[in-house]
Amino acid sequence: MSGTKQTSDGPPAEAAGGEVVLEASGVKKHFAQADGLLDRLLGENASVKAVDGVDLTVHEGETVAVVGESGCGKSTLGRTLLQHYDATAGSVRYRGTELTDLSDREMRAHRRNVQMVFQDPLASLNPRQTVGQILKAPMEVHGIGDSDAERTEIASDLLERVGLKANQLERYPKQFSGGQQQRIGIARALTLEPDLIVADEPVSALDVSVQAQILNLLQELQDELNLSLIFITHDLSVVRYLADRVAVMYLGELVETAPTDDLFDNPQHPYTESLLSAVPRIDPTARTDRILLEGSVPSPLHPPSGCRFHTRCPKVVPPADWAGSEEAFRRAFRYRTRLVAGEVDPAAARERLRAEGEPTDDNRVVDHLIEGVLGETRAHLPADAVTAIDEATTAAVAGNDERAARLVEAAFPSPCAGETPETVTVDDAHTAACHRIE
Numbered sequence: 001m002s003g004t005k006q007t008s009d010g011p012p013a014e015a016a017g018g019e020v021v022l023e024a025s026g027v028k029k030h031f032a033q034a035d036g037l038l039d040r041l042l043g044e045n046a047s048v049k050a051v052d053g054v055d056l057t058v059h060e061g062e063t064v065a066v067v068g069e070s071g072c073g074k075s076t077l078g079r080t081l082l083q084h085y086d087a088t089a090g091s092v093r094y095r096g097t098e099l100t101d102l103s104d105r106e107m108r109a110h111r112r113n114v115q116m117v118f119q120d121p122l123a124s125l126n127p128r129q130t131v132g133q134i135l136k137a138p139m140e141v142h143g144i145g146d147s148d149a150e151r152t153e154i155a156s157d158l159l160e161r162v163g164l165k166a167n168q169l170e171r172y173p174k175q176f177s178g179g180q181q182q183r184i185g186i187a188r189a190l191t192l193e194p195d196l197i198v199a200d201e202p203v204s205a206l207d208v209s210v211q212a213q214i215l216n217l218l219q220e221l222q223d224e225l226n227l228s229l230i231f232i233t234h235d236l237s238v239v240r241y242l243a244d245r246v247a248v249m250y251l252g253e254l255v256e257t258a259p260t261d262d263l264f265d266n267p268q269h270p271y272t273e274s275l276l277s278a279v280p281r282i283d284p285t286a287r288t289d290r291i292l293l294e295g296s297v298p299s300p301l302h303p304p305s306g307c308r309f310h311t312r313c314p315k316v317v318p319p320a321d322w323a324g325s326e327e328a329f330r331r332a333f334r335y336r337t338r339l340v341a342g343e344v345d346p347a348a349a350r351e352r353l354r355a356e357g358e359p360t361d362d363n364r365v366v367d368h369l370i371e372g373v374l375g376e377t378r379a380h381l382p383a384d385a386v387t388a389i390d391e392a393t394t395a396a397v398a399g400n401d402e403r404a405a406r407l408v409e410a411a412f413p414s415p416c417a418g419e420t421p422e423t424v425t426v427d428d429a430h431t432a433a434c435h436r437i438e
């Protein structure tokens with residue numbers, strides 16, 4: 001469509017209902033950290049790659065949900081977009097102005113445009129201040145209202161707007177329930193009339209019974225004030241009716257971004273599929289089997305090569321010359337991942353055999369380990385794959401973990417481990433980064 005602004009990860013501005021408010025491109029936030037005693041002694045620092053090259057665009061009046069498991073980098077992304085953290089690399093533009101270049105004075109003035117609502121409302125409110133003081137403090141800093149009386153009036157209006165009573169201004173945060181405290185947190189975020197709010201897990205610390213009320217409040221305020229909202233959550237089930245678009249984050253990167261209905265109806269990335277499989281469906285015929293991911297998010301100190309999700313992906317791609325079935329490859333690949341991560345434990349296997357009164361010689365331990373992971377799949381693997389697994393497991397049982405890792409890496413290569421997937425446009429504003437997508 002001519003004259004319509006098309007952004008890399010988002011829908012055309014007109015389709016999204018407004019101009020671009022925030023545009024992040026290639027944003028990284030790395031935290032310096034000495035990796036271990038040896039590294040510290042050698043002066044070598046690894047960095048925690050909490051956010052590692054994110055493109056994200058938010059339009060006026062739009063809600064973009066950022067979802068992913070704990071530790072994927074969602075909060076760090078939110079704080080970096082708001083410049084609470086300096087970006088390690090990349091660009092963050094607010095209504096066309098590059099934020100990473102602003103002077104301290106310019107940044108102070110900019111801060112009123114963007115605000116944050118936090119997960120733990122009580123921890124984010126000063127316990128020694130009354131609600132009135134909490135709401136009026138930012139107004140004083142930014143010169144809003146000509147007098148204390150005027151600021152008190154604005155604070156009273158705000159309190160009523162978030163569903164509390166104006167006469168509660170003199171109370172302290174701990175005199176309120178969790179849901180009410182979050183209403184105060186939201187009122188505080190609104191004091192400076194921002195354009196954009198980043199809400200970081202705003203309901204996950206609240207009782208289920210009040211979560212919907214707070215979500216409804218956010219939505220009402222957003223409609224009323226034409227706010228843009230970045231909604232950070234680990235729980236995809238809360239975003240379906242709240243978000244216009246969803247960005248799925250895994251280990252510092254966005255793996256899929258799509259309009260909400262598209263993402264729910266036509267997920268492309270196996271990580272998105274696994275998150276969606278955990279979302280309860282109202283329509284039982286639409287039920288999909290739960291995909292259980294093994295383990296937790298790997299450390300962002302040393303993220304996996306290639307596609308960062310490959311160590312947990314249920315759909316890892318076999319090499320072109322693989323002679324067996326995809327399913328057999330994936331079982332073998334899972335074994336590779338565990339051997340490489342040092343998670344195959346010969347001592348524990350020997351102990352189990354002993355407890356069951358079985359022989360505990362090395363050959364028996366090797367068989368027991370392979371049996372535990374591969375089961376009947378072993379019979380469906382090509383002969384050279386079986387040989388590689390036997391040799392690698394024998395090396396692990398002999399204590400040579402490095403050789404074990406080398407053997408399985410050579411026997412079970414995958415493009416997912418070897419090459420970083422490109423971000424592909426699936427459909428209009430729907431993008432995903434996975435080797436399975438052409």
Ligand SMILES: Nc1ncnc2c1ncn2[C@@H]1O[C@H](COP(=O)(O)OP(=O)(O)OP(=O)(O)O)[C@@H](O)[C@H]1O
Nearest residue numbers: 031048050069070071072073074075076077234300
């Ligand atoms: N200040 C910091 N210094 C070092 N590492 C950090 C820092 N802040 C976050 N991290 C690390 O960065 C990674 C991403 O953390 P982040 O809190 O952004 O993830 P998240 O997806 O928001 O998870 P959660 O929902 O648990 O907060 C984690 O491994 C975390 O330990």
